[in-house]
Amino acid sequence: MDKKLGRPRSEKTKTDILTASYDLLIENGFKAITVEKIAEKAGVSKATIYKWWPNKAAVVIDSFLNATSDKLPIPNTGSTIEDMFIQVNNFVQFLISKKGNVIAEIIAEGQFDSKLADIYRQAYFKPRRSISKQILERGISRGDLRKDLNIELTIDLIWGPVFYRLLITGEVLDEIFVRNLINYVFEGIKLNF
Incomplete structure (x- = not known):
């Protein structure tokens, strides 16, 4: 006599739901889900x-995070400016991909849905901001950056132009833009020798 397997395991069911949600997100966009x-x-x-x-x-958001979490590693090359370039460039390369385009859509929807905005801020953007903070704190510890650096403002200086181009102007986001952005920001925050 064959035994029935019963309900699927919770983790498999969760994975199936996340996969379905992410597939629908990529295929149809947030609004259509x-x-x-x-x-x-x-x-x-x-x-x-x-x-x-x-x-x-x-x-x-969980499905998006689950599918994209491994694409944004925390760089540690020994150079603060290079680590920040890698972090921002990795994110920009992701943003300009079909899968990354979803970020702009989610941000746009968040303007009308405060719960969604809270979710993506907490689950997606705060962790990325934390990575930037770690990179800058390491730079201060190594002596690459001055000890009195306003880390929060520096993070805004770095990421603000990326999202301004993504959401407002539509201008090119590419490696050259990121390199110039990071160089200009670091010129302003570097140690004075």
Whole structure:
């Protein structure tokens, strides 16, 4: 007699939901996704999704983070300026890819959905900001940067132009832009010898 396997394991079900959500996100964009569509694609009920996530935004952001987390490593070359260049350039290269274009869409949706904005700020942007902070703190420790450096403002100086181009002007985001940006910022914050 064959035994029934019963319900799928929770982790597999979660993975299926995240995969379905991410696939829908890439195929159709954030606006077109519904919990019903995620459930259908994953082969689960809506109740199963709501067991782990409070709303569509939460599952979509989790799926995005799950699929993209390995693409943004923390560089440590021994050079603060090079580490910051690598971090920003890796992110810019991701942003200009089809998968990365989703970031602009999620940010745009967040302007009308404060819960979504809170989720992407906490889950996606704060960790990246933390990486920048680690790089700059290492630079201060190594003596590459002055001890009184305003780290938070420096992070804004670095990332502000990236998002300005991404969301406002639509101007080119490429390696040359990133190299020039990092060089200009570091010219302003470097130690005076």
